[in-house]
Structure formats: structure tokens, C-alpha cells
Amino acid sequence: MKRREFSMAAGATSLGLLPFGTGAQAQGASFKAGTDYAVLEKRAPVDAPAGKVEVVEFFWYSCPHCHAFEPALESWIRKLPANVSFKRVPVQFRTNFQPQQQLFYALEAMGKVEEFQRKVFGAIHQQRQNLSTETQIIEWAAANGLDKAKFTEAFKSFGVASKVQRAKQLQEAYQVAGVPALGVAGRWYVDGELAKSMDRALLVTDFLIGEARKA
Numbered sequence: 001m002k003r004r005e006f007s008m009a010a011g012a013t014s015l016g017l018l019p020f021g022t023g024a025q026a027q028g029a030s031f032k033a034g035t036d037y038a039v040l041e042k043r044a045p046v047d048a049p050a051g052k053v054e055v056v057e058f059f060w061y062s063c064p065h066c067h068a069f070e071p072a073l074e075s076w077i078r079k080l081p082a083n084v085s086f087k088r089v090p091v092q093f094r095t096n097f098q099p100q101q102q103l104f105y106a107l108e109a110m111g112k113v114e115e116f117q118r119k120v121f122g123a124i125h126q127q128r129q130n131l132s133t134e135t136q137i138i139e140w141a142a143a144n145g146l147d148k149a150k151f152t153e154a155f156k157s158f159g160v161a162s163k164v165q166r167a168k169q170l171q172e173a174y175q176v177a178g179v180p181a182l183g184v185a186g187r188w189y190v191d192g193e194l195a196k197s198m199d200r201a202l203l204v205t206d207f208l209i210g211e212a213r214k215a
Contacts, residue, residue, distance in 0.1 A: 031207045036200075037190040044173035044186040048085035053212040055086045055205060056183040058176045060093075061100045061131065067121040069180045069198050076202050084209060088113070089167045091179055096132065098164060103137045105163045106154040112146065119144060185212040 033039045048054035057073060059066040077086055090101040103120065107113045123129045123140060131137050138155060142148035154160060174183040181191035182201060188208045195201035 031204050033188075036195055036204050037188050037208060038175070038194060040174065040187055040189060042173070044170060044183060046186040047087070052083050052085040053185050053209050054183075055080075055084060055185075055209065056170065056174070057086070057088050058091050058171060058174070058179050058181040058183065059088060060091050060097060060179050061103070061120050062124055063179050064125055065192070065198070066180045067125045070118060070121055072199065072202065073180075083213070088117075089170055091171050091176060092164070092168050099132060099134050099137055101164045101167060102134075102155050102160050103131070103141075105160040105167075106141075106151055106157075108163075109154040109157070109159060110146070110150065116144070116146075184208040185215075187212070 031037065046054040059069075080086060088104065090097070090104045092098055092101055104113070107116050107120075120131065123144075124131055129136075129140065131140055134155070138148065138152055141151045170183075173186075174181075174189050176183075176189070176191075177193065178191060180198060180201075181189065182205050183189050184205055185208070188211075190201045190204045190208070192198045192201055195204045
């Protein structure tokens, strides 16, 4: 689902940009700016240290295509070279996305993202649990073994609020049109619509990482 359609679908679950194609479809393809990926007119901020290429995944927990993309993304992340810095950024296309942003950053503050990322997606898309409000999220976290007091403190902390604000700014800087999507080196943006599938989007991202290294 494109960004503009989120505002017209209040109360509905997200649909991602495009389903997955086969990786073989993109083998030997020539990737072109404006066709397979977008070049940002103004560079987005990056947090990666000098000498590293930053890759950002934009996602929303309630997006079924983000859920479907997660296994392929995790496999891809495990193969990244040491000079690539990867981070996840939860989006906010509507104000009611914010509790799930806080959920992600609370997990990050507790060092629990790797353990709980799939669990959150599974709770929403497989177990059909509603994790859209603060109360629902905190109760779910406690029921799944996280210390309720510590999670609540992190969820409501200034640090998490600051990261939510920065996520919104980065989302705007990359001009995110829908999720899942990927940003590379503060310079390029690719999603399923541009790349024609999310499998192919990962291949485009690999190509853009190479371009960033050349620069």
C-alpha cells in the first residue's frame, strides 16, 4: 500500500507495497536510477561511522508485507559485510502508528529486538492479537516474559520519545512511500513498487551498497 492510501484506510490493516518475486528474476538485471530506485534530491542524515555504508529498513509491525519480508531480510542481514551498518526504523504514516514505534524502541532500549522482532510480527499476523495501543502492548510484553515495570519505563521514556521523533524525520528525509522499504547511505531509496518485488529490492540494495563503496 502506498503512503497516501494509509490515510484513506483508517481502521484497516496495512497492505505492503508489493509481494515478493523470485530472486532469479533480477539476476543480471541492470538497475537504473528513477526506474529501479530513487535518488534523493537532498541527502538524508546517517548515523553510521565513517567508512561504513548505512542501510535503513522502514517497516510497520501491522503491515502484512513487512511480516512476510522479515525472513528474507533476516537472511540478508546475516550476510552483510562488516562495512555495512544496518538499522530498522518504524514508520508513522498516521498518529496511531506511534505506540508500535514506541514498542520497537523500548525493545531496542532493553536489547531485545533480535529476540522479539519475529514474536511481535507473529502475535499480530498469526495469532491475530491487537497491539495498537499502549495498554495492549504493555500487557503483551509482560505476558511474553518482559519485566513489566522496566518495559513500561522504557516505553514512556524520553529516550524512546526522541527516537520516535527522529524516525519521523528520517522517514520524511527518505520520502518513504510505503512499507517495507530500504534507504541506502542517505542517498538512495528503494521499495517493492520501484524494484517490482522485495526480493529484487534487496538485489538493488546490494548494488547501491557497491555504489556507495565506490564513492
